[in-house]
Amino acid sequence: MKALFTRLLGLCLLASGPAWSQDGPQLNLPRISLSANMHLIHAQVAATPQARTIGLMFRREMPANEGMLFVFEQAATQCFWMKNTLLPLTAAFVDDDGTIVNLADMQPQSLDSHCSDKPVRYVLEMHQGWFKKRGIQAGARLSGQAFGK
Structure with missing residues (x-):
């Protein structure tokens, strides 16, 4: 799991441009x-403290999926x-x-x-x-690279 987190964090750090202005x-x-x-x-990955803090704030629109x-x-x-989040959202709290x-x-x-309801990452x-x-x-x-599938 630590290797997967490190890989996702690396992707975040390689993203071009500032995360937010x-x-x-x-x-x-x-x-x-x-x-x-x-x-x-299609999910954007917020794996750094700054990206997680900003999240989907100030978005006026987002594609359906x-x-x-x-x-x-x-x-x-x-x-x-x-x-500061303008869109109504549902949060899914997800196990490893x-x-x-x-x-x-x-x-x-x-x-x-x-x-x-319990500890999640x-x-x-x-x-x-x-x-x-x-x-x-x-x-x-859910399945996908983040969950090892």
Whole structure:
């Protein structure tokens, strides 16, 4: 797992250009493909403290099957809020093997905290309702390079 994290972190550090400026959101993060059942997800990878802090803040739009995968160095109870985030999102808190631990719908520009039910290293943010529309619930499994598949 440490080798995978190091590889994902390396991708983030090689991304061209600054992660974010006063002019808008970070758009130059590395991308990976994930899947949930037969559904393809194009995810930007936020694996550095700066990229994770900014996340999807200030985005006014995002393609339907795009999201952001937050990668942490170690499993912990992860909590997210939506300050300066303009899009309604659903956060999937994900175990190392890709299993969704829990889902949380989050409202734009809210300071309400949404946390994982147990320690995780991954959080995938997608448009609010993306998981529900596809029948994907806690216990479902994501696959892709991040999860060793």
